[in-house]
Amino acid sequence: MKMRGYVLRKLGQTVLTIFVVLVFNFFLFRIMPGNPVRILIRNPKISAEALQRITEQFGLNQSKFVQFGYYLRDLFTGDLGHSFVYRKPVLDVIMEKLPPTLLLTGTATILSIIIGVILGVIFAWKRGSKLDVAGLSLSLVLYSMPSFWVGILMVMLFAVYWPIFPIGGMSVPGTYYATIWSQLGSLLRHMLLPTVTFALILIGEYVLIMRNSLLEVMSEDYMLTARAKGVSNRNLLRRHALPNAMLPMVTLIAMNLGFIVGGAIQVETVFSWPGLGRLMYTALMGRDYPLLQGIFLFVTVCVVGANFCADLLYRYLDPRVKS
Amino acid sequence: MTLLEVNDLTTYYKLKEGRVRACEGVSLRLEKGEALGLVGESASGKTTVALSLIKLLPENASIAGGSIKLDGKELVTAAEEEMRKIRWKEISIIFQGAMNALNPVRTVGDQIAETLKIHDKLTDREAWQRTRALFEKVEIDPDRVREYPHEFSGGMRQRAMIAMAIACNPRLVIGDEPTTALDVMVQAQVLQLLQQLREEIEMGLILITHDLSVVGETCDKVAVMYAGQIAEYGPTEEVFTRPAHPYTRALIAAFPDIEGERALASSIPGNPPNLLYPPPGCRFHERCSEAKPLCREAQPRTININNHHYASCHLLDRQVKSCRA
Amino acid sequence: MQSLVSVDQLEVHFAVRTGFMQSMFGKETPVVRAVDGVSFELGKGEILCLAGESGSGKTTTGKAILRLVEPTGGKVLYEGEDVRSYNRLRLRAFRQEAQIIFQDPYESLNPRQTVFSTVAEPLEVNNLCRSLAEKEERVAQALVDAGLHNPRELFLRYPHELSGGQRQRLAIAGALVLDPKFIVADEPVSMLDLSIRAGILKLMVDLRDKKGIGYLFITHDLSLAWLVSDRIAIMYLGKIVELGSADKVIKEPLHPYTRALVSVIPTPRRKVITQQSLLKGETPDPVNVPAGCRFHPRCPEAKPRCREAVPLYREVRPGHFAACHLLDS
C-alpha cells in the first residue's frame, strides 16, 4: 500500500515534469522572439502554399492556446515535425540514430560505474596511502577536463600520432564485410576509443563520490559495532559498508543521466559517431530547428523516465524511505 | 577469580595541535561476574577506556602503555586477527545511541544472527532460532526479527543491542552509556533487564556512564574518572557513603536526592581541563576547594584507604602529611 | 497568589504532513494531539514545573504559551489578557516580558554572533536603547546578572569560545536583558554536566527571588523538579494527570503514573529501580491516543471504566489536582 502511494506520487511528479518540459519547449520554439517558426515565415523566398501549410500546421492564425493544443496533438501522434536537413520526419531520423548512441553510452556507463565503484572502494579502504593520493588527484584532473577535449587528446594520440585506431565513425564507409565476425571486429575497433573516452569522463566523479560516501559510512557508529562484533574485513565492506555507501551512488547515477547526454554530444561529435549526440551537433550547425527540438524533447523525456526508475530503485534499496 | 586486570593503561590521541592525554595511568580490576561502574563527566576519558579495552580506537589514537589482561591473556600486544576472535565472543560492547549503532539497511535479526554465525559457527537456521530466543529474552516480540532498526522504538533498539551483546555469551560486556538517551521509565526497564541478565548468565559488566545513580543501581564497584585519570576506585557502597576524593564528594553532593534535604547543592567551580594541556600536579586542583600548594606541583599517588578502596589525592597521603608535620 | 499566566484548555494539534496526492484524494489526515486540553495557573514569581517523558507535550505547551507554536484551541491569559488575541504589535510587547531558555546551549546560540550581539539583539530588535553607551551598559549588566563577571572582556567572544556552563549563562543573559516577568525554561540544564548544573539552577532561583520572575520549568527529571519548583505538573500524552505542590506530588503522589515515575527517581545510594516491578512498554505515539484514560493500557491498576470514560481532572485535595477514576470513590 505504502509502495503504491510512493510509485503514484513519483509518477505524478514525473508526468508534471514532462508537462513542464513540453510547455517550456513550446514557449522556446514558438513564442520567444526570433523563434524558428517566425523566421520560417519571414523567409522572403517562401512560396504561398508553403506558408499556407505552415500556418495550418502550427495553427498560426489562431490563439496561443489553440496553437499549444495543435502542438500537443502532433506530439501524441508521434509527429515531431520535418527535418530541414534530412528531409524526413524528425522521429524517423531520431530512431535511426538511437541504436549507436545506446550502444556507446550504455557500454561506457556500465564500464565506468563498475570501474569507478571498485576504484572508489580501493581508495577509501587505503585512504591516506600513496595510491589513494595518486588516484584522487587523477580523478580530480579527469573531472576537470572538458569531455570533448579528452576525446581530442585520445584521437590525436591513438589515431593520428600512433594510428592504431580509426579516427572516427562506426565503420569504414563503403566496405563490404564478408562475415558477421569481421563486421563485429571492425565495430569493436571503431568503438573502443570513444567508449574509453566516455568512460574516462565519467569515472572521475564516480570514484570521488564512491570514496567519500564509503568514508562517511565507515565513520558511522554501526561500523564500529560491526568491527566490535568481530566481522571480517571482507564482510565489513561487503555486508555492512557497501549497502549503505551505494545509496548515494544510485542517486548520483540517476542525476548523471543528464550529464551522460551532454557527454554523448561531445564524444560523438569528436569521433563522428553516427548517433543522437552528433545528430544534435549537425542540427545545431545546420540550424535545423524541428530536428533540434525533437531531439531535445526526446532526450529529456528519456532522462526524466530513467530518473523515475532510479527513484523506485532507491526506494527498494533503502528501507528507511517512507512514503 | 580475576576476569580483567588493567594496569597503568595510557591512551593518547594525536591531533595537529599535539597529544590529547585522554586516558593516563588507568588501573582497574574486575572479578568474574562482577559489575564495575566507570563514572565521569563528558570528556573525562571513559569512552576512551572502553574502546582501548577492545582495541577499537579511532585511527589517530593509540595505546601508549600499560597492560590489559583478560583471564591472564595480554590484549595490548595481541594481533588484530586474535582480537577479532576475542571481540564479541569474550568482550562485547553496547554503544550509546542504538539508532546509530545498528546498520540501517539490514534487519535487526540479521545483524544478531550474523554474530552467531561468525563466532559460534551456527548454521543460518540455528542462528535465526537463537536470535528469536534472544529477542524473547530481552522481551521483544520474536516475530519482529525481520524488521529494520527504524521500525523499532528507542527502548526496543537498546534491548536489541543488549540481545546482540549477549548473543555469544561473552564473559565481559561493556556498556557505554547504554541508557543515556532513553526516557526515565525505559531507562529503568533497560537497567532492570541488564541486572536480570547478569544474574542469569554469569557475565562481567563494565558500565560507563555520567549518571551516578545508574552505577549505584547496578554495580558492585565504581571507578570515578576525572580528566583522563581515575580519581577514586572502590566498592560502590563504600565510595558513595564515604567518598574520599574531593571530586567524588562534590559530585555526590551535586546529585539531587529526594530523600535528602530540599536545597540546591553548590556546584564545582570552573570547567574540566583541556587534555591537550593538562594542568601540572593534580588535575583537579584548579577546581578543588581544598587544594594545597603541593597539589599544584606534584601528581598525587594512589592511596589505599582501606580494603579495595583507593583514591589519588595528596590530602589522603600520610607520607605527605607526615612530611608537613 | 496573583496569577501571571493562566492556561485554560490549551490545545495544540498538528496535522501530519502527507503528500500532495493523498490530500488531493481526500484522505483523512492524521492529527498529532501534542497538547490536548491543558489547564494551569502560574503565579507571579512562582516556579511551576512541567514534568513528563518525551512525547508528553511539555515543550509544546511551553512554546504554545509564547505563541512560538500556534495553539489550536483553548486560552492563554497573560496578566488577564488573552495572548491568542494579540496582534503583531501587542505580541511583540508581550515577548519582551516573556522569554524562553532552551535546552541545548550549543544549539540555542547563533555561532556567528558574538556575546555582545547575542545579548544586544533583543534590545535592538525592540529599539530599546537610545545610545551605544546605554546599550553596552545594559548588556554588561545582564551578563553580570547571569553570573558572567568581567562582561566587557567577553563582548567580542564567540559562543564556541565559551564553556557549556558559560554558554547557558549567556543564553540566560540574552533573556534577562529585556527584564522579563516570565521565563519558559525548557530543560535548561539537561545537557550540562552534573557539576555545573547546580550553579545554573541556583542562578535561576536567585533571579526569581530578586526580580520576581515567574518560571515555567520544563524537565523530565523529577528530582530536579522537586528541588527547584514550588509546584509540579505531571504530563502524559498531552494532558496534565496531576498537579500539586512539589512536596505533595513527589512524596504523596495520587495518580498511578506519577507513582510509577516517582518510584524510578534515581538515587546514587540505594537500589530502587532494579528491585521493583516497572511500568511495561513505552509512551505511545500521540497520533493514536488510547480511548478513555490515556494511561489505561499501561496502568497496573486499570479498571474497565478506565477504558471507556475520560477521567475528570479535579481538585482531589486542597491545591492538589489529578485525573484518575480510581480517585473518584
Next chain:
Amino acid sequence: MLQTQTRKDRFTLLKKNLSTFWGVYRENTMGIAGLVILLFFALMALVGPHLVTYTGEIEGAEMVLQPPSAAHWLGTDDLGRDVFAGVVVGSRISLLVGLAATVISMVIGAIIGIAAGYYGKTVDTILMRFTDIFLVIPWLPLMLVMAALLGPSLGNIIFVIGITGWAGTARIIRSQTLSIKERPYVERARAIGSGDLHIMVHHILPNVFPLIFANTILVAAVAILSETTLSFLGMGDPTRMSWGVMLHFAFEMGAVSFGAWWWLIPPGVCVVLVVLGFTFIGYALDEVLNPKLRRR
C-alpha cells in the same frame, strides 16, 4: 552578523575572523595550490592582453600552422596568429563568462534556496518542484537549444550558462536553510520579537553564507567548463576569442588530423588548470568550513 558596537570593534572582529579562517586554510595544501593557480590566471586575464599582440591578419602563408618556435612559443594557427597570444587574450573572455554566469546562478540559487527553506510549505513545494525539473532536464542540450535560439553573443552565453546552473545550488542552500531554521537560536530570535526579515538577514544568511561561498567556487568551475563546451560546439561569439572558441576553430579546421597539437593542447590545459584551481579551493573550503570532514 557584525552588529557589534563601534567601528573599531568591528574591525577587530573582522581581523579575528579572517585570521582564524586563514590559520586553518593555510594548512590546506590543496587550497593553497588552487589559490596560486587562480591568482596566476587572474593576473594573466587582467594584465596579459596588454602585453601581447593578437591580430587576425594573415602574416603570410609560410607562417600558417607553424609548430612552436622561438618567435611563436606555442606555434601559429591556420590564419598565422600566435597561439600563445590567443591563449592569453582568450583567458579574459573565458574567465569573464565563467564568473558572470556564476554570479547569475548563485543569486538565483541562493534566493530560491533560502526562500523555499525559510517559508516552507506551499512556497517550498512549488519552488522545489520547479528546481527538480531544472535538475533532471539534461543540462547541455538545454543550454545548446537556448543558445542556438538566442544566437551567438557574449551576453547570451553568459545568460544561458547562468540561467541553467542554479538548480543544484538552490537545493543545497534550501536544505541548509531548513536545518538552520529549526535551530533553537532562530526560535530564540523569534521569541525576542524579531521579524522574518531580521531573522533571515541576521541568523539564516550568516550561517548559510559559508556554504554559498564554497558552492560559488564549485559552480564557477562548472561555468568555465560550460563556456568551453558551448563555444566548442559553435555557440560562442566567434568575434571574441576565448579558450572554447579557439578549440572550436581548431577542431573545425582539422587541427586534429593535421596533428597541430600546439593549437589544441594549450587552451585545453588552461581550462583544466582553472577548473582544477576552483575545485581545489572548493574542496579546501569544504574541509575548512565543515569541521566534521577535517579529521579525514
